[in-house]
Amino acid sequence: MQFLQNPMPYILAGISVGGQYALIAIGYTMVYGILRLINFAHGDVFMVAGVFMVFLSASLPLGLAIPLVLVLTVLLGFVIERVAYKPLRTRNAPRMSIMISAIGVSYLLQNCALYFTGGLAKVYPQLPWLSDTIEIFGAVTKRVTLITPVFTIVLVVALVMFIRHTKIGMAMRAVAKDFETSRLMGIKVNSVISATFIIGSFLAAVGSLLYFTNYASVTPTSGGMPGLKCFVAAVFGGIGSIPGAVIGAFVIGISENIIKGLGWTTFSDAFTFALLIVILLVKPTGLFGEKATDKV
Amino acid sequence: MKKVLSVVLCVCLLCAMMAGCGGSSSGGKKTVTIGVFEPASGDNGAGGKQETLGVQYANSIQPTVEINGETYDVVVKYVDNESSNDKAPSAAAELVNAGCSIILGSYGSGVSIAGGPTFENAGIPVVGITCTNPAVTEGNSYYFRICFLDPFQGTVLANYAYSELGVTKAYCLNKLGDDYSAGLVNYFIEAFEGLGGTCVHEEFPDGNSDFTSYVANAKAADCGVFFSPVSTEAAQLIIDQTVAQGATFPLLAGDTWDSNVILQAAMGKDVNVTITTFYPEGADADFDSNIKVWINGDATNLANNGGDDTVAAVTAMGYDAYFFALAAMQKAGSTDPAKIMEALWSTEYTGVTGPIKLDQTNGDAIRNTAYVKKADTATGTWMAMDPVTIG
Numbered sequence: 001m002q003f004l005q006n007p008m009p010y011i012l013a014g015i016s017v018g019g020q021y022a023l024i025a026i027g028y029t030m031v032y033g034i035l036r037l038i039n040f041a042h043g044d045v046f047m048v049a050g051v052f053m054v055f056l057s058a059s060l061p062l063g064l065a066i067p068l069v070l071v072l073t074v075l076l077g078f079v080i081e082r083v084a085y086k087p088l089r090t091r092n093a094p095r096m097s098i099m100i101s102a103i104g105v106s107y108l109l110q111n112c113a114l115y116f117t118g119g120l121a122k123v124y125p126q127l128p129w130l131s132d133t134i135e136i137f138g139a140v141t142k143r144v145t146l147i148t149p150v151f152t153i154v155l156v157v158a159l160v161m162f163i164r165h166t167k168i169g170m171a172m173r174a175v176a177k178d179f180e181t182s183r184l185m186g187i188k189v190n191s192v193i194s195a196t197f198i199i200g201s202f203l204a205a206v207g208s209l210l211y212f213t214n215y216a217s218v219t220p221t222s223g224g225m226p227g228l229k230c231f232v233a234a235v236f237g238g239i240g241s242i243p244g245a246v247i248g249a250f251v252i253g254i255s256e257n258i259i260k261g262l263g264w265t266t267f268s269d270a271f272t273f274a275l276l277i278v279i280l281l282v283k284p285t286g287l288f289g290e291k292a293t294d295k296v
Numbered sequence: 297m298k299k300v301l302s303v304v305l306c307v308c309l310l311c312a313m314m315a316g317c318g319g320s321s322s323g324g325k326k327t328v329t330i331g332v333f334e335p336a337s338g339d340n341g342a343g344g345k346q347e348t349l350g351v352q353y354a355n356s357i358q359p360t361v362e363i364n365g366e367t368y369d370v371v372v373k374y375v376d377n378e379s380s381n382d383k384a385p386s387a388a389a390e391l392v393n394a395g396c397s398i399i400l401g402s403y404g405s406g407v408s409i410a411g412g413p414t415f416e417n418a419g420i421p422v423v424g425i426t427c428t429n430p431a432v433t434e435g436n437s438y439y440f441r442i443c444f445l446d447p448f449q450g451t452v453l454a455n456y457a458y459s460e461l462g463v464t465k466a467y468c469l470n471k472l473g474d475d476y477s478a479g480l481v482n483y484f485i486e487a488f489e490g491l492g493g494t495c496v497h498e499e500f501p502d503g504n505s506d507f508t509s510y511v512a513n514a515k516a517a518d519c520g521v522f523f524s525p526v527s528t529e530a531a532q533l534i535i536d537q538t539v540a541q542g543a544t545f546p547l548l549a550g551d552t553w554d555s556n557v558i559l560q561a562a563m564g565k566d567v568n569v570t571i572t573t574f575y576p577e578g579a580d581a582d583f584d585s586n587i588k589v590w591i592n593g594d595a596t597n598l599a600n601n602g603g604d605d606t607v608a609a610v611t612a613m614g615y616d617a618y619f620f621a622l623a624a625m626q627k628a629g630s631t632d633p634a635k636i637m638e639a640l641w642s643t644e645y646t647g648v649t650g651p652i653k654l655d656q657t658n659g660d661a662i663r664n665t666a667y668v669k670k671a672d673t674a675t676g677t678w679m680a681m682d683p684v685t686i687g
Contacts, residue, residue: 006516009541013508118599119337119376120345121529123560133540140542141508215505217532220337225503260509265498266472 008139010261011254016145016214018253019152023207024230025237025245026159027200033176033240034196036095040102041080043227044109045201049073049208050124050218051113057125070205077201078194080105086190113220124216131213144213149250151210155203156246163242168195176240225269229256232276238289247287251275328361328368328631330621331375331391333401333411333422338379339527342557343610344403345600347425348374350614351400352597353590361622364629370622377402379527381410388414396420397631398624400617403610405429405446406475412436421624421637425617426551426574426610429479433658440640440659442617442652443574444666446476449550450483452572452666452684453523457548458491463520465494467545469510469534471526472499480525480550500530507537515543525550532561539565546570554669556606559678562671569671575609576667576680580648587611606677609649609667616647 024046031039052072056065084101130144163169171192174182183189211226212218233252237244252272259268279286332351335344355372362368373394377387384402388411391399399415399422402408408427415422416438424432424441428449433439457463466488470477478499485495496517498510511534514522522545524534531553538547546568554573562569577584588605591597598605620643625631628639641659645652653662668681 006512009512009515010509013506013512017506114337118345119341120602121342121532121557123532133542135542139512140540142540215507215533216536217505217529219529221503222505225505257506257509261513263498263513265500265510265513269501269504 004262006139007258007261008137009141010257012136012139012141012145014254014257015250016141016148016253017211017257018250019148020207020211020214021226021230021233021249021253022152022246023155023203023210024226025233025249026156026242027204028231028234029237029239029242029245030196030200032234034172034179034193035085035089035098037085037098038102038231039200040099040227041084041105041109042200042204043223043230044106044113045073045077045080045223046204046208046211046226047218047220047223048076048109048113049205050212050222051117051122053209053212054122054124054218055116062125062127066209069209070202073205073208074198074201077197077204081194081197086193110220110223117218117220119220121217121219124212124218126216127209127213142214144210148210148214151206152246155206156242159199159203160242168192172196229272232272236276236279236286238286241286241288244286244288326366326368327371328363328625329371329373329394329396330618331373331394331396331399331401331420333375333377333388333391333399333407334403335379335407336374336376339529340379340404340407340552342528342602343426343552343555343608344376344379344401346555346602346608347401347403347610347614349591349597349600350425350611350616351618353587353611354615354618356590357586358619358622361625363625363631368631377407377411379404379407381406384408384410385414387411391415392418392420397633398423398621398636400425400614400621402427404476405432405479408432408439409475412439415439418633419637420633421640423617423621423624423640425613427476428551429475430658430660431475431479433660437659438637440654442620442654442661443551443613444663445660446480446550447483448664448686449572449666450480451487451686452668453480453548453550454484454487454491454493455686456570456572456668456684457521457523458488458493461521461546461548463493465496465517465519466521466523466548467514467517467519468495468497469514469522469524469526470499471530472501474526476552477524477526481523484523484525504530505533507534508541510534511537511541511543514545515541519545521545521548523548525552528552528555528557531558535561535565535567535569539567551609554609554678556602556604556608556676559606559671559676560602562673563676565673567671567673569673570681571669572666572684573609573669574667575607575612575649576669576683577607577678578680579667580612583607583612583615583648587615612648616645616649616652619647620645620652 027042052069084105088098132143171187175192233248234245237248259271334348375387375390377384384407405427426443428446468481470481549571551573553571591605623645624640624643628635665685667683669678672679
């Protein structure tokens with residue numbers, strides 16, 4: 001019942017973890033909105049970004065390592081789409097086959113990480129300033145906890161602007177609405193899809209920087225639980241909707257930590273998934289997943 | 297074109313698989329196989345690798361064994377049980393199929409309990425090196441062990457917290473469904489409440505890496521000590537989070553935390569980490585200096601030991617377990633698993649971690665001393681405290 005006496009640490013932790021979930025959840029929801037594909041490898045892209053950072057920061061200064069991590073992760077997302085999904089899509093494979101291919105990529109990434117890290121947890125580098133300890137309203141925490149939600153919201157607003165006001169954003173909305181017709185109208189569907197994967201991977205890389213700065217240990221399965229929870233967040237908010245994914249992620253992050261603060265630590269994960277079931281029973285399309293919303 | 301490509305890809309994959317299954321050829325000499333059932337990945341990968349290092353080192357200095365006047369080459373077969381109770385039985389079966397005469401391991405009680413029935417059905421004896429949960433050997437006449445047990449370790453830790461630290465309220469955290477941490481936490485609570493203290497007990501689910509709320513709970517409940525004998529992977533995050541929240545209580549744990557992974561995580565931070573373990577570095581100066589040379593002499597060994605040459609207690613235990621197994625073979629006068637099993641009950645051996653002798657009920661080692669160590673966060677080494685002997 002510690003939560004009732006001093007709710008601050010729990011709410012802070014919840015908002016922070018919610019922001020990190022949001023950045024990953026956007027990747028799931030955008031790819032689903034455009035391709036109707038659940039990209040199971042997304043959680044592992046997030047983990048690989050962490051592994052990149054561990055190895056690059058060992059030999060490069062942080063100022064160089066961080067941009068390089070972002071670039072490499074984006075490249076990874078792009079290559080996964082080109083190698084594992086596009087060939088299947090252009091040959092009209094059933095959607096289920098692409099999904100299985102995604103599961104395959106997920107395990108491939110985990111096992112590669114297992115090979116390169118030797119199966120051991122790697123300590124994530126301390127980022128100066130972000131890793132510093134600060135005190136706010138009687139709760140002591142790392143500075144990244146406060147930066148995360150702000151940073152997340154800025155990125156999401158930028159993303160929404162990008163989708164509303166740029167040509168490629170408009171193309172994304174068109175493809176999400178009707179894949180075939182937009183192709184007939186002369187939209188280069190393949191480059192739109194690549195752009196989606198690039199944005200998704202970029203956000204996953206940023207998410208991984210923030211997440212691992214707070215929970216500084218990277219293992220090959222680090223992407224598993226966050227990946228699953230972000231997927232839940234995306235479904236919860238109505239898969240295909242970006243604001244939905246963000247709100248879903250914050251709701252899950254905050255309620256998870258409040259549950260722990262109330263003393264039901266054993267059930268914190270069970271609760272997350274029970275919440276999903278309840279929401280889907282009441283609103284089968286998720287919070288914002290109405291038919292009328294545009295899907296990106 | 298597409299067809300050619302797919303055929304080529306298939307052939308490549310097949311070739312890769314064939315390359316994996318290298319043939320095994322035996323020379324003219326007689327061999328005996330010792331199986332090593334240890335995690336090399338997953339939550340306990342770091343500890344499992346250090347325990348395996350002890351066996352590898354022992355094998356490097358004693359690669360043969362004299363049984364009934366004949367010299368046998370010792371072949372050591374390593375498998376990775378991936379720290380996972382689901383994967384343990386298939387890893388165990390791999391060792392059974394390799395024709396092992398005796399098996400050593402595992403780090404982590406959960407995998408030992410999960411793999412136990414496979415060894416029992418095959419009739420191959422197993423010597424547990426550092427699996428401390430009583431359930432490992434109970435009801436399994438083929439499972440032996442050379443370390444102390446959790447009821448003992450829990451009592452030592454509870455006494456330490458109550459008497460030495462002078463704490464009356466303890467926060468206990470274990471992983472949900474993990475036999476080792478759940479067992480040890482229960483014995484701790486039993487002993488601590490027996491002394492007159494109170495405990496707050498919580499569990500975290502598998503795959504959790506957010507320990508913020510647990511540390512916050514312990515702080516809010518005004519607990520004087522944070523007892524969390526979990527895997528080293530979770531330990532890093534707990535140490536980090538304790539420091540981040542500016543908590544002042546000492547962190548207390550069992551033998552799993554005796555690892556340089558913990559030292560590295562605590563180094564340079566304002567945190568008090570105290571543990572109980574099997575072997576304090578420095579107890580046997582010869583052994584320490586020789587194994588350091590061996591570890592530093594090979595980049596892979598150094599990496600498996602976590603990047604430096606700190607001698608972990610589990611490494612010393614792995615070293616002793618290897619020689620204990622050889623002693624049992626010599627006593628049995630045979631490489632037949634059934635005869636070795638008979639001989640194990642009465643095998644005695646004095647190793648670097650002390651004399652090893654098994655009791656006649658479950659085949660557990662008769663040990664009553666635990667060593668207490670505290671992390672020196674300035675230098676990144678363990679400081680030995682007074683050992684605790686009970687009974």
